[in-house]
Amino acid sequence: xxxxxxxxxxxxxxxxxxxxxxxxxxxxxxxxxxxxxxxxxxxxxxxxxxxxxxxxxxxxxxxxxxxxxxxxxxxxxxxxxxxxxxxxxxxxxxxxxxxxxxxxxxxxxxxxxxxxxxxxxxxxxxxxxxxxxxxxxxxxxxxxxxxxxxxxxxxxxxxxxxxxxxxxxxxxxxxxxxxxxxxxxxxxxxxxxxxxxxxxxxxxxxxxxxxxxxxxxxxxxxxxxxxxxxxxxxxxxxxxxxxxxxxxxxxxxxx
Numbered sequence: 001x002x003x004x005x006x007x008x009x010x011x012x013x014x015x016x017x018x019x020x021x022x023x024x025x026x027x028x029x030x031x032x033x034x035x036x037x038x039x040x041x042x043x044x045x046x047x048x049x050x051x052x053x054x055x056x057x058x059x060x061x062x063x064x065x066x067x068x069x070x071x072x073x074x075x076x077x078x079x080x081x082x083x084x085x086x087x088x089x090x091x092x093x094x095x096x097x098x099x100x101x102x103x104x105x106x107x108x109x110x111x112x113x114x115x116x117x118x119x120x121x122x123x124x125x126x127x128x129x130x131x132x133x134x135x136x137x138x139x140x141x142x143x144x145x146x147x148x149x150x151x152x153x154x155x156x157x158x159x160x161x162x163x164x165x166x167x168x169x170x171x172x173x174x175x176x177x178x179x180x181x182x183x184x185x186x187x188x189x190x191x192x193x194x195x196x197x198x199x200x201x202x203x204x205x206x207x208x209x210x211x212x213x214x215x216x217x218x219x220x221x222x223x224x225x226x227x228x229x230x231x232x233x234x235x236x237x238x239x240x241x242x243x244x245x246x247x248x249x250x251x252x253x254x255x
Contacts, residue, residue: 015044015054023063023074030174031076034064043096065197097236100183103227107172112225115163116218123163124214130159131210134195140202150185156206158215191235198235205231 022028030075034040034055041051055072056062065073119127133154137144144152154177161173173180189197212221 006248009095011046011050012053012057014048015051016043016057019054020063021059025165026162026167026170026172028074032074034074036071045225067115076126097183098233099218100179101229101233101236104180105226105233107169107208108160108229109222109225111157111161111164111166111169111173112213113164113218113222114166114169115160116213116221118165118214119213119216120164124157125211127156127159127163127210130156131206134206135203138199146185146188149188150181150183153184156210160209163213187232187236194213195235195238201229 019028028034033044035043037051037055037173042053053065055064059066059072062077062123063075065075067073101150115123115127134149134156135151136142137152157180158173158177161170164170188198188202205224209221209224209228212224
């Protein structure tokens with residue numbers, strides 16, 4: 001019986017595996033600059049030539065970008081699911097807006113469910129900070145703009161995705177971050193005009209979602225997330241129907 005030789009794993013391959021794992025779990029974010037080679041080699045306990053070899057392999061895979069004299073970066077494209085032109089197209093299309101809310105209904109419910117099951121104390125701290133930033137936007141007398149509120153809302157949901165410890169969910173939410181942020185900004189203006197209780201309702205829903213996750217109530221967290229998106233859908237559809245009725249009335253008057 002013949003046996004094949006066991007190939008010794010190169011040290012650079014171990015470094016590649018560690019860096020890939022950090023990118024996958026979200027520790028290293030798209031566009032983020034890596035520490036200087038000397039510092040990174042010391043952290044890994046390896047020589048700089050081994051580190052450089054690992055970086056070259058990750059550059060070849062498209063995961064890192066090396067800039068002459070400017071260091072090494074996680075590829076920015078990893079955090080982009082949609083291009084800017086497509087973002088504009090999606091934002092301007094009412095049916096696409098509905099599709100996004102349906103997508104969020106499924107995606108964010110799963111994030112909330114797993115976050116309630118798996119969040120660590122560190123996740124709880126990050127989620128608390130994101131929640132408090134969002135609540136500050138809702139506070140009476142707040143000078144937060146709609147853009148500020150949109151960013152805070154999207155960041156809160158991103159923190160939930162991070163706490164889910166599901167790499168696919170996390171990177172999907174990260175890739176959609178700009179779209180989610182713009183979607184919230186687009187939605188809230190119309191929602192506030194449509195129903196006077198919207199701000200108070202969103203405040204209550206986000207508080208209930210936050211508390212369910214922190215307290216580990218997974219099924220309830222998922223249900224609250226679903227109710228939150230359903231409420232947004234209802235208010236927006238109500239506004240669209242009202243706008244259609246107004247347009248018909250104006251056309252009749254013109255006749």
